[in-house]
Amino acid sequence: MAKLSKLAKIYLVLVFAILYAPIFYLIFYSFNSGGTMSSFEGFTWEHYGAVFNDTRLLIILMNTVIIALLSSLISTAVGVLGAIGIVFLRNRKTRKTVLSLNTILIVSPDVIIGASFLILFTMIGVKLGFASVLISHIAFSIPIVVIMVLPKLQEMSSSLIDAATDLGASKRDILTRVIIPYIKPGIFAGFFLALTYSLDDFAVTFFVTGNGFSTLSIEIYSMARAGITLTINALSALIFVVTLGLVLGYYFFNQRAGQSPGTGGAKT
Amino acid sequence: MKEIIRATIAIVIVSAILLYTVNVLEKSSAIFGGGTISVYNWGEYIDPELIDQFEEETNISVVYETFDSNESMMTKIEQGGTTYDVAVPSEYAIEKMKENNLLQPIDHDLIPNLQNIDPYFLDLPFDPGNEYSVPYFWGTVGIAFNPTLLEGQTFESWDDLWDPTLQQEVILVDSAREVIGMGLNSLGYSLNSTDMDELREATDKLKTLGPNVKAIIGDEIVEMMRREEAAVALTWSGQAADMMWINEDIDYSVPEEGSNLWFDNMIIPKTADNVEGAHAFINFMLDPEVAAQNADYVGYSTPNEQAITLMDPEVTRDERFYPPEELRERLEVYENLGLEMLGTYNELFLEFKMDMEN
Numbered sequence: 310m311a312k313l314s315k316l317a318k319i320y321l322v323l324v325f326a327i328l329y330a331p332i333f334y335l336i337f338y339s340f341n342s343g344g345t346m347s348s349f350e351g352f353t354w355e356h357y358g359a360v361f362n363d364t365r366l367l368i369i370l371m372n373t374v375i376i377a378l379l380s381s382l383i384s385t386a387v388g389v390l391g392a393i394g395i396v397f398l399r400n401r402k403t404r405k406t407v408l409s410l411n412t413i414l415i416v417s418p419d420v421i422i423g424a425s426f427l428i429l430f431t432m433i434g435v436k437l438g439f440a441s442v443l444i445s446h447i448a449f450s451i452p453i454v455v456i457m458v459l460p461k462l463q464e465m466s467s468s469l470i471d472a473a474t475d476l477g478a479s480k481r482d483i484l485t486r487v488i489i490p491y492i493k494p495g496i497f498a499g500f501f502l503a504l505t506y507s508l509d510d511f512a513v514t515f516f517v518t519g520n521g522f523s524t525l526s527i528e529i530y531s532m533a534r535a536g537i538t539l540t541i542n543a544l545s546a547l548i549f550v551v552t553l554g555l556v557l558g559y560y561f562f563n564q565r566a567g568q569s570p571g572t573g574g575a576k577t
Numbered sequence: 578m579k580e581i582i583r584a585t586i587a588i589v590i591v592s593a594i595l596l597y598t599v600n601v602l603e604k605s606s607a608i609f610g611g612g613t614i615s616v617y618n619w620g621e622y623i624d625p626e627l628i629d630q631f632e633e634e635t636n637i638s639v640v641y642e643t644f645d646s647n648e649s650m651m652t653k654i655e656q657g658g659t660t661y662d663v664a665v666p667s668e669y670a671i672e673k674m675k676e677n678n679l680l681q682p683i684d685h686d687l688i689p690n691l692q693n694i695d696p697y698f699l700d701l702p703f704d705p706g707n708e709y710s711v712p713y714f715w716g717t718v719g720i721a722f723n724p725t726l727l728e729g730q731t732f733e734s735w736d737d738l739w740d741p742t743l744q745q746e747v748i749l750v751d752s753a754r755e756v757i758g759m760g761l762n763s764l765g766y767s768l769n770s771t772d773m774d775e776l777r778e779a780t781d782k783l784k785t786l787g788p789n790v791k792a793i794i795g796d797e798i799v800e801m802m803r804r805e806e807a808a809v810a811l812t813w814s815g816q817a818a819d820m821m822w823i824n825e826d827i828d829y830s831v832p833e834e835g836s837n838l839w840f841d842n843m844i845i846p847k848t849a850d851n852v853e854g855a856h857a858f859i860n861f862m863l864d865p866e867v868a869a870q871n872a873d874y875v876g877y878s879t880p881n882e883q884a885i886t887l888m889d890p891e892v893t894r895d896e897r898f899y900p901p902e903e904l905r906e907r908l909e910v911y912e913n914l915g916l917e918m919l920g921t922y923n924e925l926f927l928e929f930k931m932d933m934e935n
Contacts, residue, residue: 346800365625365641368602371595378592382585431658485578496581515649519659521615521640531620531643
């Protein structure tokens with residue numbers, strides 16, 4: 310790629326500045342001893358202390374993480390198998406239909422999905438809480454995983470499977486030793502996307518939480534009426550730092566693993 | 578494949594550890610034998626210490642959850658699947674929930690502390706005899722203003738908002754009943770008017786306020802007033818108290834033509850699990866010391882007569898937040914006008930907003 314022109318560089322810097330400014334603004338005020346976001350009075354760690362003293366907030370935070378991890382794990386498992394199933398569907402028409410159905414789920418508004426789940430759960434008598442939130446998060450993550458895994462599967466040459474069969478691989482071997490290693494980058498991408506979707510989902514969760522179970526997005530939204538306290542700033546800052554650490558760690562790990570096949574290295 | 582299995586195991590282990598920690602935390606905050614109640618309240622509307630105190634005193638552990646609007650709370654309760662034991666809706670929502678048969682009658686024998694409540698706040702039209710609800714907080718709608726940005730103006734009357742010197746200085750709260758209600762009040766009509774002629778006249782008068790209006794927004798009002806980006810705002814007394822807490826220059830007044838008086842009351846939904854625990858909680862919240870501490874923390878006005886005697890007199894003698902009886906007589910509580918009339922209010926409000934854009 311040719312070197313960026315000066316104008317392009319300035320543009321790039323500007324875009325990133327706009328993207329990151331709100332986050333840094335938020336983090337900056339998390340150290341404010343003044344108690345509000347209106348004026349900076351002095352440096353303090355007190356809001357960070359408040360995060361760790363607020364058991365309710367910690368429980369909500371952990372609930373959010375548990376739901377995200379479990380729902381993306383399960384939806385990845387289901388989604389990968391689903392994608393494999395779709396690719397190996399013989400009939401083109403059926404395959405197209407199934408794929409369209411999958412896409413419809415992705416583009417349909419969260420509010421509709423949430424409301425339908427609420428109606429479903431109350432109709433069949435599922436108590437709203439951990440289980441209902443987990444199930445709905447799994448449900449809206451599966452189509453995303455399918456979409457992330459499919460291109461990898463389609464890219465895979467069928468001669469790979471033929472060769473494996475010729476060499477005497479059983480169906481199980483083909484799945485675990487040929488297909489899954491090949492589509493691994495897609496699986497991880499799907500997992501991480503599902504994870505972020507689950508972490509920041511508000512609309513669906515809003516409908517299906519209840520009985521004392523709450524996630525961070527719901528809690529922060531409820532607080533907005535009376536004014537969000539700086540404790541939330543501190544919490545957001547912590548989450549940002551942890552995410553940053555994870556991303557950096559991931560890159561570091563990937564670099565060290567070198568060009569080992571299928572870890573998401575550049576294809577061309 | 579190995580990598581995927583390892584990642585899966587890692588995730589499962591992390592989730593298991595987190596689940597365990599949540600359990601431990603929940604137990605350590607709830608090592609009580611008296612069962613559990615779940616309370617559904619507005620965000621930031623209780624002193625968290627009081628929940629701990631209630632748990633210690635009664636051995637009942639509290640699951641506390643928050644909502645942001647009467648409507649979302651009602652949907653949750655109406656749909657079922659939840660077992661909230663206590664919720665805190667506003668008066669018009671209580672009326673609606675009563676109509677929809679979502680409430681349980683309150684056993685007054687289990688709430689001896691009801692006697693602490695100022696009789697003025699009992700037996701109101703939206704719940705005669707307090708059969709279904711018990712007062713939690715109350716307040717008014719009025720004008721918050723910043724005298725340092727104005728030339729000694731005061732807002733004794735709604736008409737003061739129409740002052741030509743206030744160009745682009747007035748913020749309105751984005752709520753049909755409050756704004757149309759202000760129009761009605763300024764003409765001396767009732768807040769609950771269903772007379773089309775009166776409503777039309779009020780809307781036409783509001784349109785002439787156009788040049789003075791800077792914005793029609795929601796909770797951002799507090800922040801804007803704090804930063805002195807605007808000088809005047811039509812708002813609720815609680816929001817005004819929030820502003821004053823940060824910016825001492827701000828003042829609040831309830832115009833003499835009258836205004837809205839609102840209540841948030843505690844109710845027990847029909848779907849409640851632990852009705853006895855719910856009564857215990859309601860009774861606890863009405864305890865004078867508890868109510869006083871809560872009012873100190875939240876900043877809204879308490880209906881608890883005994884609590885007021887325990888509070889800082891500087892606060893409770895503040896007529897802006899504890900208006901004296903003469904003023905209260907001019908205040909009106911919103912009545913449930915029915916779906917159709919509410920639609921008319923919303924339409925007129927929209928008409929006013931659209932007119933502003935020209």
